[in-house]
Amino acid sequence: MKKEIRLYSTLFILAISALMLSGCGAEKNLKKGEKYLAVGEYYDAATQFKRAYQRTAPKEREQRGKIALKVAYCNERINSTQKAIAAYSNAIRYNQASTQDRLNYARLLLKNGAYKQAETEFRAVLDSMPDNVLAKNGLASAENAPQWKKEGSRYQVKRMDVFNSRRADYSPVLGGDQYDYLYFTSTRNDATGNELSGITGAKAADIFVSQKDEKGKWQKPEPVNGGLNTEYDEGACALSPDGKTMYVTQCQTDPSYPRYAQIVTSQRADAAWGKPEEFKVTNDTLSSYAHPAVSPDGEWLYFVSDMPGGLGGLDIWRARITSLGLVGVENLGAPINTPGNEMFPTFRANGDLYFSSDGHVGMGGLDIYIASPNKNGGYTIEHPGYPLNSQGDDFGMTFEGVHNRGYFSSNRNDGRGWDKIYSFENPEIVQNVKGWVYEQDGYELPEALVYIVGSDGTNKKVSVKGDGSFDYVIDPNVDYIFLATCKGFLNHKEELRVKPAEESEEYVMQFPLASITAPVLIDNIFYDFDKATLRPESTAALDELVKLLNENPNVTIELSSHCDYKGSAVYNKGLSQRRAESVVAYLTEKGISRDRLSPVGYGKEKPKTIRKKLTEKYPWLKEGDVLSEEFILTLDKDKQEICNQLNRRTEFIVLRTTYGMFDKDGKLKEDALQKQPSEKKKEDKKEDFDFFIE
Structure with a gap:
């Protein structure tokens, strides 16, 4: 009897000791998790919070529920959708989820394709927050997404395994005069460095490139040559119209300070890209700047930021590119930006802005949207449907010239949330001009500009590519004037009347420029x-x-x-x-x-x-x-x-080059001042350009 009492006492003491040790371990994990979370290392933070959750007794319902929220938040940030859903579910079960937490949970259910369950959760959120835009749009998404998926669209989508690895591969960008280079971001094992990121659990991202061979087949991707890639994260990038400058998202590492994404630039020398240099957007050092995109005319830099003055979450902003840097930073506002996240802007050659958002009505996660300029000076927003969009994150488009085809990234059908690169094509009638600007009896002029004026009000300035070429989408029943200019050369003008077409049509135009200095x-x-x-x-x-x-x-x-x-x-x-x-x-x-x-x-x-x-x-x-x-x-x-x-x-x-510009007294005539295309009268679109020679 005494022996049994001693045995029970021993077991009781061991059990109490185990609970005490477990409690101490949970606190230790919580402290580590908070430390990682403070500097944005969500993967490491999630690991610590999960251990703290496991070491917390089930009867400590309040504490378990609070830790579950931390697990959910961290996994949500690193796209571990299913883990985040499970953690939110635990927090709800322990009665520790706020209405905002329930909204986050509903949005994740939407992203996971659980539309019926998401619909129920959104309705419950709207009972408490009837005016919440994200809840309203989420409910509309849950109701509409199944039908959109059933209806489909003309888009054809294919996973491109030649570019993809076992890790994340995303934000493709086509480059080269013939669109025969594809740059993209990857966390694959070939990336620089040996350490795994505390943010994602993978290696720090680098910029990789694949090139087409002589037969037009994409080759195995390789890290970009030169000093562009570093030990830090190099993310979503964009190219200037002339292909000589790359704008890159970079996240530097600081073990004791939060991570703020910034935009850096790299200059191309031959086939190599130089070391990244900081590109200051504003003097605000406590905001993130990411996902750069350059407008087709090369005059505006579009980017994503959480800086003050936005509509909520991440917004798309823009600023004018000048020789002195960026000026006139402005928020694009509604209807593009929402209280959610708007990210990954990019442009099609026709001027349409493509971006991704989780705040508009969509199919779940980030969906791709098209913002087309309208006559009122604003934008008309279009959702291109399934299969370009899916229940997952769909983003980072790049176009092959004027055509509605190219590549994008998505984490659809990937249980671990890794992004992969896909091709897309939407067969449609496209009419365009393919022009070449070159020195008469000589080579291409990559510094040339082409001014385009149309009878429909078009007034554009287009930079040519490295081979002196340019692509421009044109509309039927419009009269166009194309004026090619380059410093040191005479102007050359071509006119075009565009007729309606029943299939895609390309007009080829030549712009030989005569030298001012050579015979x-x-x-x-x-x-x-x-x-x-x-x-x-x-x-x-x-x-x-x-x-x-x-x-x-x-x-x-x-x-x-x-x-x-x-x-x-x-x-x-x-x-x-x-x-x-x-x-x-x-x-x-x-x-x-x-x-x-x-x-x-x-x-x-x-x-x-x-x-x-x-x-x-x-x-x-x-x-x-x-x-x-x-x-x-x-x-x-x-x-x-x-x-x-x-x-x-x-x-x-x-x-x-000054004939007829001065009067008999040697004074410059008033009508001899140079007129820019944007200042020309619109009453007669076919009037001659009146330019000085540059």
Whole structure:
């Protein structure tokens, strides 16, 4: 009997000791969890809070419920939706969930596709918070999402496993002149560093890139070359229109201070991206700045922030990009922003803004929305439906030029919440202009700008890409004027009338710009043999010159004719002078003022100097070669004849760019001031541009 009493006493003491040790362990885990939570390390905090929950006795209902809320909050932040739902359910069971907690729970049920259960929870929340926008939109989402999924849409979606890993892969961005590079963010094992992030439980994110091979097949992604990737998190990125600057979301590590996302920039040098440099958005150092996007005209930076002045949660803001930095920061406001989170802005080439939100009526989690500018100066919001959107998070779109196809990211159908990259396409009729701006008789001009004015009120400025090209979506039944400009070159204008089309159609336009500083060849000028008479087939080239001079009314030129070395110098000089005068006579007949034209015949005095572009056609010539008689006679007969043909040419060179701008007293005329396209009268969209040469 005494032995049994001693045994029971021993067991009782051990049980009490275990409870005491368990309680001490719970407190220790709680303290660690709060420490991690204070600096935003949600994964580590969730782990500690879970252990504290497990070490808290079930009979301590209030404490267990409070800890469950902490577990739910942390798992919600790291997209562990099912774990967060289970934790909220425990908090509700222990009567520790507030109405706001019930709202968070309902929103997670929506994200998990439990629409009926979410509907019940939203109704319960609205009983206590009848005016809550997120609860109202959540209820509408739960009611509508099943039908949207049933109806579907024209979007075709496919998971792209060539880009994906076992971890998170998200926010794709197409780059390259032919959209043959795909940049994206990944926490895969190949990312920089060896430590796991206390925020996500994975490695710190880096920017990776995949490139298409010669057959158009995407290759295995690799970390971006250069110093862009660091030991910190490099997240959602965006490219400037010219592809030379990358804007990147970066989260630096500080073990004793909360994490605030910031935007940094990296400059491209050849195929490598340089070390990131801080890009200051505002002087507010206690707010986050993330998810950069550049408007198609390159003039605005759109970004996401929680800074004061928003509508709640994360909002989309924008600021104008200048040489001195960002100016005029402004919130996009309603109807884009809501009390929820608006994130991941991006643009389609037609100017539509795409973004993701969990505050609008949707299918759950982050849904993708389209904000189209309307006539009132605001935006019309459209939900593109299923399968582009799902019950999970759908975000981070990128488009292949003007077409409604490209890539985006989603964590749909992933129980652990990892984001993956998907392709999308929406077959639709797209009419667009594909244009190239290049130096006449030379290479592309990546610094060029194209001004676009349409009879529907369109007034745009477009930067060209690295290959001098640009894409622009056009509308039927609109008259357009395209004016290409570049510093050091004359302007070139093209006009286009767009007719309705029953299938996608691309108009190809060329914008050869004549140099102000170098001689410009007038190709395809033909004369009768040994005479100065222009042949009929010359008129096409000369009419283009008339058009060029009309587009650049402040320019005067020297019109020169050249011969080869054959024949006497006196005869050749006289013949070339008469030929130059024949060209001038043709131009004046077409309305060009005679005092803008200076005909000069050089004979064989100025043999042609070879420019780089010509060496591609004639590899045996080098840039800088002068086709003098001495040089030509060193070549074989066939090459001699080619050089003689190159020497027999008609050219022009710009003499002045201020013709007609000053009065007789030498004062600048009022109507000679440069007019920007945005300042032009809208009464007549087809009136000529009146620009100075840059």
